[in-house]
Amino acid sequence: MPSQPALERTWAIAGVIIATVAAFGGGLLAIFLVPLHIGSVPVPISLLITAVINVASVQYAYRVSGWRGAGFAPMIGWFLAVCAAGIPTVEGDVVLPGTWVGLGVLFVGAIAATVPIARSMMVNMPDRGGL
Template sequence: MTDQLTAVTRRLPALPDPVLSGLVVVLLLFNALLTLVVEVLFLPLYIGSVPMPISALLAAPINVALVYGMESVTGRLGFAFAPIVVWVFGFLVCASRGPGGDILLGSDGRTLLLLACGVIPPVAYLYYRSNANLFRTR
């Protein structure tokens, strides 16, 4: 039973230096914005005449990896959600009008797919991690 518990709660080794940990946190938050920019720019991708929102589908594993990385560095489950908060803030900025009236994200299904794929999988992962003891079979 204890081996199963340690297998579920085992993460990457903690960084010994708090300055290095803080730098990794800042890089993960910056990476959340950087990946959002790439996802938004490649969202209107077409192959022939067919829209292919591949970047929306890639948002799910990327954001889960960001949350996993943050959880490995901080050790606090609540703070592990910080990259997704930064990602959603950037999403809202991209969805609003710019100074010239330009909008990066249109009002269509691809934008909704990007939002759903960017938020739902990391939330589901954090929900699973916070309730890992409930999902374990005996």
């Protein structure tokens, strides 16, 4: 039977992987919703989805693992989704267009992931005695 620390570490790694996959999938979902229109009016719901998914996945990764740097994994997952969708194909087709909603996804996503990561980095380490 595996020891308690080994189980906790496995659970932490699994949580970070789940958060990364969720950020990647959520990023793709938001990207595919960038061209959403009602009539001729663009509906920037992808900005909201990007913000919520990035904050939630980064917070989840940090809470479930307790590691300060855990939030980087979902951020990288989301960034890979943006890069994959933003690079044009040989024919010039691109999933994430360079419209203001597309640029907004990049800006909002980066800032939404940055805030919880920076806050978790600024938490001081617990006192382990000594100095």
